[in-house]
Amino acid sequence: MNTKEKERIQHDFKEKMDYDELLNCMRCGFCLPSCPTYIESDYDEVHSPRGRIALMKGVVDGVIEPDEDVKQSLDMCLGCRACEPVCPAGVNYGHLLEQARDIIYQNKELPKHVKVIRNVAFKGLFPYQNRMIGVTSLLGFYQRSGVQQLTRKSGIMKLFPDSLRTMEKVLPEVPKRKEMKNRPRYYKPIQQKKKKVAFFSGCLMDTMFLSTNNATAKLLQYAGCEIVVPQNQGCCGALHGHSGEKDQAKELAKRNIKAFEKAEVDYIITNAGGCGAFLVDYKHLLKDEEEWKERAEHLSMKIKDISKILVELDFHKKPLKLDQQIITYQDSCHLKNGQKTFMEPRQLLEAIQGASYVEMKDASRCCGSAGIYNLVEPEMSMQILDYKMEKTKETKAKTVVTANPGCLLQMKLGIEREGLSEEVEAVHIVDLLLKAYEEANL
Known part of the structure; x- marks a missing residue:
């Protein structure tokens, strides 16, 4: 970083960081055993929540220079928020991390190729569902046309x-463009109506993982839900919020609020832990905007x-x-730590006859996916995944269940890396539950 960048960053840290929240950290260290990067970095304090908060406070106080080492420490964080439930002071670490990253990335001049990639992804792709459909369609052509096999045989x-080579192998078979464009916007309950809900379909979930979204709708129908799928919704903004693009995240949040506030429903249902946690956080994201804060809180609730x-509807x-x-479960960090949903997936899995549920040791420790973390910090991500696969193998499970698309791909990646693809599969909990219900009832 040059001098001007450091000055701008230091100024914005003083102006924008929540200093009271920084002071809430008592440096007690209760967070340390829960932090994957602290453990995997051989207990380096710089890569712990307590250490990162100390760095942030040091920058605000002017005793630490906001240099590349500070940026690297913050970039290395998974943002899994496992430190939050164990913090006796209730520090909102995730909010502090997002504030700090936003300040750094909005003030630092990035290399041109990085800037182009970020602009294309964050501003040109994820906010526009039609473009997401277009890119996914290209992937579908790659998979179905024979180009994929040719590419693999050529050695490219x-x-x-x-x-990345392994990730290419485990990508799901994506739907055709027509399926993505013509998704239903309304579903009647199959059983007696108990609730009316809106479904947050997301961006990746409604393209690459459309089959899981379809399974979600069918499960809700079997559970007695009338479902509406608002048409003008889009990306939740989580990737933007976690990656230093806070203003863009706010714009996406406002679009979703407008899309859902006309739907008179009991709940808004999500099937991706990361999206759900960020939607819940809209009330914090927009807390300083008078026109939006109440509307955001209404959606979040x-x-x-x-x-x-x-x-809740006794589906189990x-x-x-x-x-x-044998089946086991890998927690989505943001489902557990952000949405406080821990026991419900286990209750559902334990209710499946014929299957034996075995709890994985450290099931709630991050798998290393963390949005795009496995792409930008591959070494640490794979180190964390290796530990997760050790614990997976100890369960002797045939099926590893997840509740987030990133976790699903990461666990598939781990299974492939371990040479277990013939013995073990990773599935989204929705797909497994639908199969279990239809095998028992149809």
Whole structure:
């Protein structure tokens, strides 16, 4: 960083960082055992929540220079928020991290290629669902046309890093453009109506993972829900908010608020832990905007994960059945730490007849996906994933269940890296529950 960049960053840290929140950290260290990067960096305090807060406060106080080391410490953080539930002072670490990253990335001159990639992704792609559909359609053409097989046989993939080569192997078979463009906007309940809900379909979930969204709608129908899918909704903004693009995240939040506030529903249902947690956080994101803060809070209060409403509607008491197997569960960090949803997925999985549920040790420790973390910090991400796979193998599970698309791809990546693809599969909880319900009832 040059001198002018450092001066701008230091000025904005003083002006914009929540100093009271920084002071709430008592330096007690309760957060340390819960932090994956602290553990995997051989207990380096710089890569702990307590250490990062100390760096932020030091920059505000003017005793620490906001140099590349400070940026690297903040970039290395997964943003999993595992430190928050164990903090006796209730420090909102996730909010501090987002504030700090936003200040740094809005004031630092990035390399041209990085700037182009960020602009294309954050401003040119994710906010526009039609463009997401277009890019996903290209991926579908790559998969179905024979180009994928040709690319693999040619050896071109060897030019890419190992993690990207493996990720290419585990990408789901994406839907056709027509399916993505013609998704239903209304579903009647199949069982007696119990609730009317709106479904947050998301961006990646409604393109690359459309089949899981379709399964979510069917599960809600079986549970007795009338469902509306507002047409003008879009990306939740989580990737933007976590990556130093706070203004863009606010614009996406406002668009979603407008899309959902006309829907007279009991809840807004999500099936992606990361999206759900960020939607809940809209009330914080827009707390300083008079026109939006109440509207944001109203939306945030209605957010509910699919697993939570299913338990609320006693779906786990319905007949559920699978072939005899061991299943285990990998927590979505933001579902657990952001939405405070922990027991409900387990209640649902434990209710499946024929399957034995085995709890994974450290199931709630981050898998290393963390949005785009596995792309920008591949070494640490794979280190964290290796630990997760050790614990997965200890369960002897045939099926690893997740509740977030990033976690799903990361666990598939881990299974492929370990050479277990013939023995173990990773699935979204919605897909597994739908299969279990239909095998038992249809």
